[in-house]
Amino acid sequence: MELLRLLLLFFHLAGFAAMVGGFFYQMRVKQPEIGGYMIGGAIGQAVTGAALIGVRYALDLPVNNPKMGLKLGLDLVLLVLAVVGVRQRVKRPAVFYGVGALAVLTAAVAVFWK
Template identity: 50%
Template sequence: METLRYVFLVFHLFGFAALLGGVFYQLRAKDPVTGGYMVTSAVVQLVTGTGLVWTRISLDLPVDGPKTGVKLALDVLVAATALAGMRDRRPWAFFAVATFTAAAAVVAVVWT
């Protein structure tokens, strides 16, 4: 089970890297828009984050409820905004995805 937790953690970090890397790549464009890779990465974040919590509970490791709730809310916001932005092709959604992704990273690292 510990190995599965590390697999979820690695893929969770891959999803974050794909989201943030895509944001920086799109910033080079004249009109940045959200793409399918952002929706896919956001779904990866949701699935692997849920898997991380599940493995921590299964291993009787402590789970910080409020932090987990905030991270879940931010990940849902990223996914919903990326999906809406991919459909509408508006720049506001791109910048909202970037902001929510950065906020999720700050919560994950700073909130102890």
């Protein structure tokens, strides 16, 4: 079960890397836009995050429910913004920067909220 937890954590971090890495990569171009990899990263983070909570419950490890609820909520808002950003005809920079800010905020909640 510990191996499963570590694999889920690895893929959770890979989803974060896809979102933030894609965000910083797109910032280099003149018209930044949200790519499909950012949607994949957001889906990956939401799914693996929920699975990580389930594994923690199965292992009788403590779970900070308010923190996990906030992180899941941020992940879902991030996913909706990413989908909206990909489907827009006219690309709006506010949606792009909102996705990047929410990705970083989600990581900050994970690190700083004990």
